[in-house]
Each structure stands twice: as C-alpha cells, then as structure tokens.
Amino acid sequence: MRNxxxxxxxxxxxxxxxxxxxxxxSEETETAMEPYKVGAVFASSGFNQPLGETQKxxxxxxVKQINDAGGINGHPLEVIIYDTESDTSKCATLANxxxxxxxxxxxxxxxxxxxMAIKPIANQAGVPLISCAAGSVIVEPVGNYTWxxxxxxxxxxxxxxxxxxxxxxxxxxxxxxxxxxxxxxxxRTWLINSTMLDKYGxxxxxxxxxxxxxxxxxxxxxxxxxxxxxxxxIVCWGTSPGPxxxxxxxxxxxxxIPLLCxxxxxxxxxxxxxxxxxxxxxxxxxxxxxxDQLPDTDPQKAVLEQYKADFEAWYGVGKTNTxxxxxxxxxxxxxxxxxxxxxxxxxxxxxxxxxxxxxxxxGGVFNMSPQDHNGLPRDAEQAMxxxxxxxxxxxxxxx
Amino acid sequence: xxxxxxxxxLISGITSGSVYAxxxxxxTIIYAVTRIINFAQGEFVMLGGLISFTLFHRGGLPIxxxxxxxxxxxxxxxxxxxxxxxxxxxxxxxxxxxIITIGAAIFIRGIAGQELTKEFVRLPSFSGxxxxxxxxxxxxxxxxxxxxxxxxxxxxxxxxxNYTMVGKALKACAINPVASSLVGINPKTMAxxxxxxxxAIGGIGGVVLAPLTPISYQxxxxxxxxxxxxxAIGGxxSPVAAVAGGLLLGIVENFAVAINWGPFTSAYKxxxxxxxxxxxxxxRSGKLAEEERAG
Numbered sequence: 001m002r003n004x005x006x007x008x009x010x011x012x013x014x015x016x017x018x019x020x021x022x023x024x025x026s027e028e029t030e031t032a033m034e035p036y037k038v039g040a041v042f043a044s045s046g047f048n049q050p051l052g053e054t055q056k057x058x059x060x061x062x063v064k065q066i067n068d069a070g071g072i073n074g075h076p077l078e079v080i081i082y083d084t085e086s087d088t089s090k091c092a093t094l095a096n097x098x099x100x101x102x103x104x105x106x107x108x109x110x111x112x113x114x115x116m117a118i119k120p121i122a123n124q125a126g127v128p129l130i131s132c133a134a135g136s137v138i139v140e141p142v143g144n145y146t147w148x149x150x151x152x153x154x155x156x157x158x159x160x161x162x163x164x165x166x167x168x169x170x171x172x173x174x175x176x177x178x179x180x181x182x183x184x185x186x187x188r189t190w191l192i193n194s195t196m197l198d199k200y201g202x203x204x205x206x207x208x209x210x211x212x213x214x215x216x217x218x219x220x221x222x223x224x225x226x227x228x229x230x231x232x233x234i235v236c237w238g239t240s241p242g243p244x245x246x247x248x249x250x251x252x253x254x255x256x257i258p259l260l261c262x263x264x265x266x267x268x269x270x271x272x273x274x275x276x277x278x279x280x281x282x283x284x285x286x287x288x289x290x291x292d293q294l295p296d297t298d299p300q301k302a303v304l305e306q307y308k309a310d311f312e313a314w315y316g317v318g319k320t321n322t323x324x325x326x327x328x329x330x331x332x333x334x335x336x337x338x339x340x341x342x343x344x345x346x347x348x349x350x351x352x353x354x355x356x357x358x359x360x361x362x363g364g365v366f367n368m369s370p371q372d373h374n375g376l377p378r379d380a381e382q383a384m385x386x387x388x389x390x391x392x393x394x395x396x397x398x399x
Numbered sequence: 400x401x402x403x404x405x406x407x408x409l410i411s412g413i414t415s416g417s418v419y420a421x422x423x424x425x426x427t428i429i430y431a432v433t434r435i436i437n438f439a440q441g442e443f444v445m446l447g448g449l450i451s452f453t454l455f456h457r458g459g460l461p462i463x464x465x466x467x468x469x470x471x472x473x474x475x476x477x478x479x480x481x482x483x484x485x486x487x488x489x490x491x492x493x494x495x496x497x498i499i500t501i502g503a504a505i506f507i508r509g510i511a512g513q514e515l516t517k518e519f520v521r522l523p524s525f526s527g528x529x530x531x532x533x534x535x536x537x538x539x540x541x542x543x544x545x546x547x548x549x550x551x552x553x554x555x556x557x558x559x560x561n562y563t564m565v566g567k568a569l570k571a572c573a574i575n576p577v578a579s580s581l582v583g584i585n586p587k588t589m590a591x592x593x594x595x596x597x598x599a600i601g602g603i604g605g606v607v608l609a610p611l612t613p614i615s616y617q618x619x620x621x622x623x624x625x626x627x628x629x630x631a632i633g634g635x636x637s638p639v640a641a642v643a644g645g646l647l648l649g650i651v652e653n654f655a656v657a658i659n660w661g662p663f664t665s666a667y668k669x670x671x672x673x674x675x676x677x678x679x680x681x682x683r684s685g686k687l688a689e690e691e692r693a694g
Contacts, residue, residue, distance in 0.1 A: 217611075217612040218411060
C-alpha cells in the first residue's frame with residue numbers, strides 16, 4: 001500500500017510539472033515574441049554617480065513606456081543595465097559581459113574615460129556603441145571605429161561656448177584647472193589649443209595651468225598658485241566632485257574672479273556640495289534646463305518638455321538633468337533603428353549612421369553621417385546655452 | 400613665493416596633514432597592541448562622515464547628537480570588526496590578519512555604499528563659512544576645527560596612555576604581551592580596546608572633515624593610504640610620531656604644487672604620498688635587516 005502511495009505521489013508531481021510546463025509554454029507562444037536585447041553601462045555609483053544618477057531611471061522609464069505601448073513592432077524591449085562604479089576597467093569587463101549576453105547595441109557609458117576603454121571592445125565585436133560622454137576623442141576622427149557614436153555636445157563645442165562668453169566680457173587672461181581623468185584630460189588639449197585661444201583673444205597666464213586628481217579633496221594649493229597670477233577668470237574642466245571643491249576653496253581663499261565650468265557639472269547635487277560658494281558659477285549646457293523658456297518654434301521644445309514631464313513624474317520633481325537626456329537620446333536612436341531594421345547589429349549601425357537625420361533629441365537636432373558620429377551642430381552659440389547659479393538655482397545667462 | 404602664499408600653502412598642508420594624522424594615530428594604536436596593520440582604518444573616517452550625514456539629513460537629528468552618535472557607531476563597528484573578524488581567527492599569522500582587515504575594509508565600503516548613500520555628502524560647517532584672514536592667508540573656519548580636534552585628540556590620547564590604568568595596560572601589552580599577560584593583563588581585551596579607540600578616532604576625523612570636503616563611500620581608500628604613510632613615516636612607533644608624519648606629508652604635498660617644476664606639479668600631488676612611502680620602506684627595510692642580523 002505504501003508503495004502505491006509513493007507511485008501516486010510521483011505520478012501526481014509529474015503530472016503537475018507537465019501541466020504547469022504546458023501552461024507556461026502556451027503562454028509564451030500566445031503573447032511574447034523574442035525580446036530585443038540592448039545593453040547599458042552607466043556610472044550609477046562611484047565619483048561620477050552625480051552624472052550617472054538619472055541615466056538608469058531614464059532607461060527604465062523608456063523601457064516601461066515602450067513595452068506598455070506594445071513594444072517595438074510587437075517585440076518587447078529588454079535593456080540590461082550594469083553599474084560601472086565609475087571604474088574604467090570594470091566598465092570594460094561589463095561591456096564584454098554585455099556582448100556575451102547577446103545585446104544588439106550598447107548605450108553609455110557615462111564618462112569619457114570609460115568610453116575610451118570600451119571603444120575598441122565594441123568595435124572589434126561589431127556591436128554599435130552609443131556613448132553618453134562628451135569627450136570629442138571618442139568619435140573624432142571616426143577612423144576605423146565605425147561602430148562608435150556619442151550623443152552629448154562635444155567638449156570643444158562647450159569650450160568654444162565659454163570662450164565666446166569670456167571674450168564678450170572683455171576678459172583676456174585666464175587660468176585653467178583641469179581634472180586628470182578622461183574628460184578633464186581630453187578637454188585640456190582643447191582648452192590650451194592656440195587656434196582656439198587666439199580666435200577669442202585669450203591667453204593662459206603663466207602658472208595658470210593647473211590640474212588635480214579626480215579623488216583630490218582639496219585644491220587650495222593649486223588655487224593659491226593661480227591667485228598669485230593676473231588671471232581674470234578660471235576655467236575648471238572636470239566632472240564630479242572636483243569643481244564643487246574648487247568653488248568652495250575659491251571662496252575660502254577670498255577669490256572673486258568668475259569660475260566657469262563644463263557641462264559636466266549640470267547636476268543639482270553640485271549646488272548641495274558647493275553650498276553658497278556655488279553661487280555665481282557659470283557653466284554651459286544643452287537646452288534641457290531651460291526647456292520651458294524656449295520659444296515654441298524651437299525644434300527641440302516638444303521632445304524636451306515631454307521628457308522632462310515624464311521623467312519628473314517617474315523619478316521626482318526637479319530631478320531632470322542633461323545626463324539623463326543623453327541616455328534618452330542614445331536609447332531612442334537604437335529604438336528607432338530597431339523599429340526600422342530589426343535586431344541586426346550591422347543594420348542598426350548603418351541606420352544610426354545614415355538615417356538619424358533632422359532627428360530632434362534632448363541634446364539638439366542630430367544629423368549623423370559617416371564622417372560625423374556625433375551629429376550635433378558644432379556652432380557653439382547655437383548648440384549650447386550658459387547657465388549661472390544664482391541663489392542656489394540654475395538661471396539662464398543670456399550674453 | 401610671497402610670504403602670504405607661503406603661509407597659505409603651510410596652512411592647507413597642516414589641514415590635510417591633520418586628517419592624515421588622525422588616520423595615522425589609528426594605525427599606530429592597533430599596530431602597537433596587536434602588530435596588525437589595520438587597512439580598514441580609512442573606512443572609519445568615511446563612516447564618521449557618512450553616518451553623521453545620514454543621521455543629520457535623513458534622521459533629522461540636531462547636529463551635535465548626530466556627530467556624537469556617528470563617532471560611537473564608528474567605535475561600535477570597530478569593536479564588531481575585532482570580535483567578528485579578528486578574534487575568531489585565533490591562530491592565524493599576522494599577515495593573514497592583515498589580509499582579513501583588507502577584506503573587512505572592502506566589506507564596510509560595500510555596505511556603506513548600499514545602505515547609507517552612494518552620493519557625495521557634505522555636512523554644514525560648524526562655525527560659518529566666512530573664511531578668516533591670517534597673515535595674509537585665508538583659512539576656512541572648519542580647517543581650524545580639524546587642526547584643533549587633531550591636537551586635542553593627540554593630547555587626550557597621550558594622557559590616557561600614560562596616566563590611566565587602562566592606558567598603561569595598553570602600553571604594557573604593546574611592549575611585551577607575554578609579560579603583561581603574566582601580570583594579569585588580558586591581551587584580547589587590550590586588542591578590543593585598541594580597535595575601539597582607533598575606530599573612534601577615525602570617526603572623529605570623519606565628522607570634522609565632512610563639512611570641509613565632500614565625502615563618499617569610497618573616500619576611505621585614499622585616506623587610509625595617506626594615514627598609512629603618516630604612520631609609516633613615524634615608524635609605527637608612537638602616536639606623536641604618527642602625527643608628525645601626517646603633518647609632514649600634508650605640507651610636502653601642498654608645497655609640491657607650489658614648486659611646479661619637473662615631477663613636482665599638481666598632477667602628481669597624490670603620487671607624492673606613494674613616493675614617500677616607497678622611500679620609507681626602502682630605508683626602513685635596510686634597518687630592519689640590520690636589526691635582524693644583530694639580533
């Protein structure tokens with residue numbers, strides 16, 4: 001009797017497993033088409049966390065929106081997102097992992113250093129890489145790296161925007177303070193570019209070319225050096241948290257010359273970190289921070305306002321920043337490509353290169369081409385705006 | 400270099416040097432009693448900063464209780480680290496124990512990033528943000544807090560080690576563990592006290608540093624390294640030597656930027672600590688070898 005009972009239990013279990021298996025099988029055939037897999041690497045922690053913070057939630061929000069609306073041509077979108085911890089070698093490992101995961105494209109990473117690390121990996125594997133970092137070294141010249149694109153306004157465009165402002169203010173002597181990590185190092189070569197300096201009548205004063213490490217906690221020594229020069233303004237090129245420390249140290253040292261920074265500080269926690277010392281700091285940025293003040297004729301207005309409204313409902317009021325915008329642009333280019341050509345890596349690459357034309361994104365109106373893997377206008381005044389921090393708030397500085 | 404600039408570099412150097420000194424003190428105390436180099440020492444500074452920020456901003460505590468609680472929490476974590484990770488590994492060699500401290504450091508860092516915050520945090524300054532003029536240089540009032548705290552901690556530690564029974568027992572244990580256990584001093588209790596003291600001093604460093612400069616969960620790595628160099632300059636021999644080592648390192652780093660010649664530029668500011676460390680290890684290893692031969 002006990003034996004029969006055992007058999008009965010086993011039979012019941014087998015039947016149950018078969019039944020359940022059968023149910024799940026029939027479910028799959030009914031609804032799901034093969035998901036489209038895209039990979040993403042962002043600095044969700046580590047020193048570049050203030051930049052990467054909004055990128056992951058932006059992608060998660062878009063994935064939900066797209067899948068709620070029925071996916072891409074019926075295929076659900078799946079984005080595998082990894083945290084690089086702002087570490088370039090970790091980013092490289094994760095990029096390889098994404099390629100093994102079988103993604104059709106990679107979006108991100110957040111910073112220039114990380115992008116440079118995975119550029120050869122993506123290129124060799126033949127996976128389109130659409131970076132969210134601003135170093136022009138990533139895509140200029142395109143050369144053999146035909147699989148690599150990037151969506152932010154490039155560093156030299158941003159530098160030119162600041163130099164135009166300085167010239168307008170009648171400033172001729174400047175000092176530099178740059179980060180020794182990827183973005184700062186790449187920016188520095190443009191900041192000291194003599195053609196650029198001559199064009200706007202600027203000179204870098206002697207002893208006015210200083211650098212700092214990305215994990216430095218005190219820049220008073222460098223600033224003391226600059227204080228002893230004739231510099232009329234300081235251009236600080238770096239991401240996080242260096243420029244905030246520079247702003248605080250300048251206040252401590254009683255320096256009241258203007259501090260100009262890159263679009264790498266366009267995140268709200270800069271204001272928290274710098275405190276009241278952040279007031280007066282000027283930086284260049286895309287149009288996202290001033291979306292509501294743009295004229296209706298601006299081709300970007302619709303996409304900017306839509307993204308801002310959606311994201312603030314999703315992640316919190318006042319949380320939008322341009323870095324999330326870069327992730328939006330990168331992912332939506334891949335989504336448009338998937339819609340048009342399906343999950344074929346080479347075709348996605350060709351689509352992004354040739355068919356992202358007159359494409360309004362959050363960073364600007366993109367026109368990609370085989371020679372231009374950024375696609376944004378290089379005219380600094382058209383591409384970027386200036387923002388000044390006034391009473392702890394971003395204010396559009398119209399010069 | 401004008402005299403005002405000279406004073407400015409010196410004060411910046413003493414400020415960062417004071418932080419290194421506080422970390423170095425922790426290294427020295429634990430090393431003296433247990434011969435362990437505790438590579439989690441920098442993490443206690445990070446914990447002091449992050450925990451006080453969390454209590455103050457999220458917990459809504461007033462600033463003073465938040466700071467005290469943060470220091471106590473750091474001390475408690477120091478005790479937990481000793482009781483859970485070091486003491487159970489009874490028969491492990493000192494080298495294995497040092498490796499355990501590296502593991503503990505990675506563990507503490509990971510938990511802090513997950514449970515506290517991954518952002519850079521900054522506390523409000525203790526006494527305003529208006530800088531003070533001093534001999535033509537400008538000083539952040541918080542820098543004076545840091546320097547003052549370091550001096551007070553060093554004095555209290557000195558008094559504690561030389562004029563209290565527990566302190567003397569610690570010293571005895573450091574000088575000769577076998578003899579001191581023969582006269583009734585329990586080396587395990589002394590080791591626990593050393594870990595708690597070192598963690599509390601680290602925590603104190605964290606709470607006075609957090610208003611001056613943004614701190615993240617990864618801040619302990621660099622601070623630990625600098626504190627280690629400070630303690631190594633002092634030869635791990637006495638708290639006062641560690642303080643001197645910390646101040647020397649801070650001042651050298653800042654004047655290197657001032658020199659701005661050859662390798663002495665701002666880009667290599669952090670590398671200086673490592674070069675100093677290498678030099679010390681080379682010089683000291685020679686001495687150690689001599690001692691061994693003599694012994």
